[in-house]
Amino acid sequence: MNKLLILVVPLLMLAGCGGGILDEKVADYDSLIESGWEKYNQYKYDAAYQLFVSAKKQNSEGVEAHIGSGWSLLRRQHPDSAIVAFRTAFDYVVTLDDSVDTITGITGSYLARGDNSKVLDVFKKYLIESYEDIFPLKKHDFFIDESDLEIAQAMACYRLKLYSSTEIVDPDNALYHLNQVLVTPASYIDPETLLQSITDYIDDKGGDF
Numbered sequence: 001m002n003k004l005l006i007l008v009v010p011l012l013m014l015a016g017c018g019g020g021i022l023d024e025k026v027a028d029y030d031s032l033i034e035s036g037w038e039k040y041n042q043y044k045y046d047a048a049y050q051l052f053v054s055a056k057k058q059n060s061e062g063v064e065a066h067i068g069s070g071w072s073l074l075r076r077q078h079p080d081s082a083i084v085a086f087r088t089a090f091d092y093v094v095t096l097d098d099s100v101d102t103i104t105g106i107t108g109s110y111l112a113r114g115d116n117s118k119v120l121d122v123f124k125k126y127l128i129e130s131y132e133d134i135f136p137l138k139k140h141d142f143f144i145d146e147s148d149l150e151i152a153q154a155m156a157c158y159r160l161k162l163y164s165s166t167e168i169v170d171p172d173n174a175l176y177h178l179n180q181v182l183v184t185p186a187s188y189i190d191p192e193t194l195l196q197s198i199t200d201y202i203d204d205k206g207g208d209f
Contacts, residue, residue, distance in 0.1 A: 025089035029058045036068045045075040063092040071103045088134040107152050119156035154178045154198050163194055
């Protein structure tokens, strides 16, 4: 009887802890990151954030933990905190993909906060050749597409009333950025039509602002 108790009690303890030691074995940095993005893509942003925070505790220099925290915070409607997370991520970026991800996140956070001028400032400060998928990302699928942040700049310029009735090569111009991604260039008619063209493009790609 005593031997039976010795065997049963530890098993009950493991069951009561939700797996206990077994969970510890799989909860390494990479597993936490993978689980974090899985929760993110299921729109479970609170759970995703907690997983990324746990990953940061395991590796404070792991850039993806900071990037994931930033995206989760943005989706939880905390753009100020998201900006802090993305700025921290910049300290550990070593690849183009991570640069893209971080720049996409920080510009999305500025747009969410209404800091449209800072969106344009980011692109002047960080010059890279391609950008990540439509943002703010509903699903973090890691596809790179230069067109998506052209649209971010188009939206920021539009909000700042930077649009023109003529075709001019002017990076601070909503129509200019929109025409970087359209197969058939648009012509300026009025602000409302310009905004509709921008939002139509976003809708066609399945994104949102």
